[in-house]
Amino acid sequence: xxxxxxxxxxxxxxxxxxxxxxxxxxxxxxxxxxxxxxxxxxxxxxxxxxxxxxxxxxxxxxxxxxxxxxxxxxxxxxxxxxxxxxxxxxxxxxxxxxxxxxxxxxxxxxxxxxxxxxxxxxxxxxxxxxxxxxxxxxxxxxxxxxxxxxxxxxxxxxxxxxxxxxxxxxxxxxxxxxxxxxxxxxxxxxxxxxxxxxxxxxxxxxxxxxxxxxxxxxxxxxxxxxxxxxxxxxxxxxxxxxxxxxxxxxxxxxxxxxxxxxxxxxxxxxxxxxxxxxxxxxxxxxxxxxxxxxxxxxxxxxxxx
Numbered sequence: 493x494x495x496x497x498x499x500x501x502x503x504x505x506x507x508x509x510x511x512x513x514x515x516x517x518x519x520x521x522x523x524x525x526x527x528x529x530x531x532x533x534x535x536x537x538x539x540x541x542x543x544x545x546x547x548x549x550x551x552x553x554x555x556x557x558x559x560x561x562x563x564x565x566x567x568x569x570x571x572x573x574x575x576x577x578x579x580x581x582x583x584x585x586x587x588x589x590x591x592x593x594x595x596x597x598x599x600x601x602x603x604x605x606x607x608x609x610x611x612x613x614x615x616x617x618x619x620x621x622x623x624x625x626x627x628x629x630x631x632x633x634x635x636x637x638x639x640x641x642x643x644x645x646x647x648x649x650x651x652x653x654x655x656x657x658x659x660x661x662x663x664x665x666x667x668x669x670x671x672x673x674x675x676x677x678x679x680x681x682x683x684x685x686x687x688x689x690x691x692x693x694x695x696x697x698x699x700x701x702x703x704x705x706x707x708x709x710x711x712x713x714x715x716x717x718x719x720x721x722x723x724x725x726x727x728x729x730x731x732x733x734x735x736x737x738x739x740x741x742x743x744x745x746x747x748x749x750x751x752x753x754x755x756x757x758x759x760x761x762x763x764x765x766x767x768x769x770x771x772x773x774x775x776x777x778x779x780x781x782x783x784x785x786x787x788x789x790x791x792x793x794x795x796x797x
Contacts, residue, residue: 532710532731532793533572536564537609539583539600542616548686556690557582560613563698568706572730574607583612598754601650608725608773610711610790611656613701615645620689622679625664637667637679639689647701651711651741651790653755657704661696665689709792712738714765714777717786722765724775724791732775736767738791740782756789765791 538557557580561573574581583604585595595614604612619642626633644660667679670688677685712730716723726732742762747755763782767775779785 530731530733530736531570532726533729534570534610534705534708534710535572535574535608535726535730536705537574537583537604537607537612538580539595539612539614540585541614542585544616544618545620547681548617548620549683552683552686552690554579555687556694559691559694560697563694564702567698567702571702571705574609581607583607597648597653601648601653604650605713606715606725608712608730610650611705611708612648612650613645614648615643615697618642618644620681620686622667622681623664627666638664639667639670639681639685640664641689641693643693645697645701647704649708650713651756652758653753656708657701659700661693663693663696665692711790711792713790714740714786714788717784720779721768722777722779722785724765724767724777725773727771727773727775729772732767732770734767734770737780737794738765738767738777739763739794740765740785740788741790741792743789758789762788764794 538560541553541556543553561580564571565573583600585600600612619640621640623638623640624635625638627636640662642660642662645658646655647657648654649656665688667685670685670692671677712724712726714722715725724738739761740763742759744757744759747757749755763785764780765777765782765785766780767777769776
C-alpha cells in the first residue's frame with residue numbers, strides 16, 4: 493500500500509514539474525498558435541489631395557486632413573495615423589501615367605508599404621460654388637443659398653493596389669445651416685465658409701471609409717532581408733509584442749489595368765515569421781519556414797485556430 497502511494501506521489505510530482513517547465517518556456521519557437529489576444533492597429537495614410545480650386549487654401553486643406561483623421565478615429569479606435577511635428581504625414585503624389593489625370597498607384601504604394609500603411613486615402617476636389625435652390629414645403633418653397641461641392645475619393649489597398657472603396661461625392665449644404673443664427677453671415681465663399689463645408693464633408697467621408705476598413709483584415713509588410721532576418725514596417729505603435737507569429741502571403745502574379753496601372757493578385761501562404769525585436773514603427777523577425785520572404789505580398793495574423 494505504501495509503495496502504491498509513493499509511486500502515485502512520484503508520478504504526480506513529475507507531471508507538475510513537466511507542466512511548469514514546458515508551460516513557462518519563452519523560446520522563440522514556443523508555439524505555432526498565439527495565446528495572447530492583441531488588437532493590431534491598421535495604419536492608414538493620406539496622399540495629397542488634388543485641389544482644383546484656387547479658392548481652397550493650403551490652410552483649408554490641412555484642416556481638412558486633420559478633421560478626416562479625427563472623425564475616423566472616433567468611429568474606429570483600431571485605426572492608426574502618422575504625424576510629423578504634430579501634423580498629419582501627407583504622402584506626396586507620385587508621377588502621372590500617360591496623359592491621364594490618374595496617380596501612379598504603384599509608385600505611391602511602394603513608398604507607403606515602407607512606412608507600414610495598409611491603405612491610402614486620396615481625393616479630388618473638383619468644384620465648390622454658391623447656388624440657389626428651393627427649400628421648404630410645397631407651395632411655400634423659397635430660394636435659398638447653398639454651397640455646392642463636387643468631389644471624389646478613393647481608398648487604395650496597399651496589398652493589391654486595388655480600390656477598397658471609391659465614390660464621387662456631390663453635396664449641397666444649406667448656407668444658413670453652416671453658421672449659428674447670431675452670425676448672420678453673407679453667402680460668400682471665403683476661408684471660414686470653406687472650413688465649415690469641409691468639416692461637414694469630413695464626417696460623410698469618415699463614416700463611409702471607416703465602414704469599409706472595418707471589414708479589412710490587418711496587413712503588414714516585409715520591407716527588407718538582412719542576413720535572413722526580416723524587417724517589418726510595423727512595431728509597438730501598431731500593437732506588436734515579441735514572439736508574435738504572422739503568416740506570409742505570396743502573389744499569384746500581376747493584373748494589368750487601364751492607364752498602365754498594375755494590380756497584385758493575392759496568393760496562398762508561402763511562409764511564417766516570428767517577431768524577435770520591436771521598435772516604434774519597425775520590427776525584426778525570424779523565418780519559421782519559407783525563403784526569400786522579402787518578395788512577399790503582405791503578412792497577416794495566423795489563421796489557424
